[in-house]
Amino acid sequence: MSEGEENETCLFLSFLQTLEKSARKRLFEKPSCAFFIFRMLPPMSQQIIVQLIWKGNLQPETSENIDWDRWIKLLSSLDIIQPDDESTSKIPYSIDFSFRRSYLFAVMSGSCRISGLKQQILDEKRKQKEVGKKASERWDCILRYLALPTEQNQKSVSATTRHLFSAAKFTSGDANIEITTVGFQFLLLSPVQQMWTYIIEYFKLEIANGHDIVDLLDLLIQIVLCANKGYEPGHEAFVLENDWDERQNEMIAHLRELGVIFIRKTKDGIFFLTPLLSHLATSELSTAGNSIEKTSNGSVIVETNFRLYAYTSSPLQLAILSTFTEMTYRFNDMSVGMLTRESVRRALQVGITAAQIISFLRTNAHPQCLATGGTLNCLPITVADQIRLWEDERKRMDLKDAYMYSTFESDDEYFGVRNFAQQEGILLWANNDQKLVIVTEDGHERVKQWYKANRKS
Template sequence: MSQESTSTAAPNTTGTSSKNSCLFLDFLISVPPKERQRMLQKPSCCFFIYRMLPPIAQQVTIQLIWKGSFPKADDLEVTKSIEDQVKLLEDLGIVSKQANGKYLIDNDYKRSYMYAAMLGAASISSLVLETNDEKRRGKEVEKKAVERWDCILRYLALPSEENTQAVSETTRNLFKKANFTSGDSRIEITTSGFQFLLLSPVKQMWTYVIEYLKLEMSQGQDIVEVIEPLIQIVLLANRGFKAEKECYQIDPSWSIPQQELLNHLRELGVIFIRKRKDGVFFLTHLLTHLATNETIDDTSAERVSNGKVIVETNFRVYAYTSSLLQLAIIALFTEMTYRFQDMSVGMITRESVRGALQHGITAAQIISFLRANAHPQCIATSGAINCLPITVADQIRLWEDERRRMDLKDAYIYSHFESEDEFQGVCDYAQERGILLWANAQQKLVIVNEEGHEYVRQWYKRSKGGETST
């Protein structure tokens, strides 16, 4: 009997469905209850948590605050949605179920939310608007902010010594801990890193911030002390601020972790600090990404207003950009054919998409990226959804479905049996053990799973030695 290792294919009978959830709320659930309760006592945190809740959860919260209960729905589907949102509120510690089956709102949350609702986001942020004209000279704030964020993405997409020096050690440790990069002397992007690059800007920013908060927690930092100033700054993004015009004082009483947070937000580009000695920081429009729930459809708040990509129905892609970062991302799922100074041309093919899928990139991520970076003219002509031709989107999904038809598993093939009895003995033993994947009596072939190979090998030794197999 001879053997060889191989991979067998089996039909994929299990569907893969992922439910979108808010990264910030998921992180909040993972925070220890004691620290989470401290957040519920702070008006700014409560107000921000409310904004990040799904609409149904917001309605349930308001009903419990003002009426002490919420109405039951007649429709079963709506009832299930309400139950899911109530479960979310329970996990967050906002509501609790009593012995009589009624739900009560947390007193700390109720008190903090009502206080915040009366004052408004600007007041509860408690940050002081700077009025010194000499310090309000934040020239090219937006340009410098985008450059800082691009440095981080470039480091991930095109690891090099130059790009490594452009980011902080915290960013490098964060990407490594999040499994976006691997290696010490030679940094390489991982499958998760590729997926991160294809996310919309809002999801990218939130993913980065959540990984930073996790890193702070792993280092033993007081997470409430770090989250509170973060939320206070983010709340200012909803005031229709004007970059280069408004700046806020850096609170000298902030602790070291809070000062480090400010420096990190500066590296992200969501704020701009001209000089540390000025004692002020400017807000940038990248901050609006953190003021948005990342579960919102990619066709609305997550859209990049200055998109550069045009996709035609013949699968040809035109990228009106000279950015090496953007071109590197597009090349992940496109065969680039022409490169000019400010425009590149490529084709979306079956091979290029399958190559991206093998790196762990999904069809939904490719479609989301193309829509989020669609040229404004495409959006104006065809709308937020059809800016990417439906035929192209459907074909990308079909190419992904092709790979879902089979699941590959490592296995061992046994052949060239010395006798019929030996073949039948291996078949019977493998079937009894539950390790048999396939057998053919005519060709005298037996395939067992990877875990079962050792059992068959031991059985074969015993049978050759004259022992009775069990």
């Protein structure tokens, strides 16, 4: 398990925690949703569910030296388990009945069968061999609009996407749209994190408009479950159902815009799965840290002298690199820049973190760097460490609003104020020689009240 899995919850599960309990219960009643939620859980949480379902309790030999509270808290917050006073297990919890029934049905049926989507057999003429390329073009249009919200790029995305980016604070302004700090942070995320963030913001927008998203989530999960390891993009088609309601059809159109699915013509009545769908088929935590995706289209080479080479002509890639790199030369298919203290600090000042910069450089590393250095050493360790040190430089001082007291009339008055502030836990600093006392902003009123009550004594 990666460090991220131990300390974080994936975006999908975090979003489920924000839903109403009744909505989660309705999701548990659907085998596809219960199975997908189980897949997104960390391994230790999965182990708790499996043992409580099949064995009724945890085996003693597997429960020693393990802090179960962390994983139980996650499952409890999702209402998957609840306390069971009658249980004699070391972990006195029971599985939600609907979740247990749906999960068991899904395990015995298989992911493709429980998805409920009808597959259509195609002849060679109807197969779409360039689905992956077309899907990437769709997704690039969205990222390009965010990085460079020009009038031309605005025409390449839907009004829903523009409204979504504005609601998520990725962009600001009405007439002159500009990318925000949060938007830049989104661009530096891994492709899996970007896709999940976008999907969750879409559902948040639906909730804000007063819509029920249970059926939308169910349909999305059904599509995602069809993206098994053996499928060939463009070679398998699924039927666009006539009984889908208006909002489900709107979501299908939106998934088409994202490049998650491909629809040649709506009148054909079918859609194809694309390689981008695999981003939603897994937790973003499983691709973080040491499990960086080895993409064949990486273009960035970073040398130990902090010089950066980007073998790309993509305005999107160059716009992202320029946020933390001093670009010095630009040619038709290659640009050169330097990672400097000033350029990195400029990015840090607008909210971008060192971890995001390092992750972006590794994710977009040139294939030759991946071949020689692997997923970690494709970015020189000295460069990664220096970026972190530049970030640590900004953490030397912790600024807080405070109040300072001076010119006390006597030593007793000074020591009285100092001791009171110390007892109350609001003292930040005191100097006995200069008779100075500094307290927190919140503690100022308490000091005033104490001083008025004890001034005469």
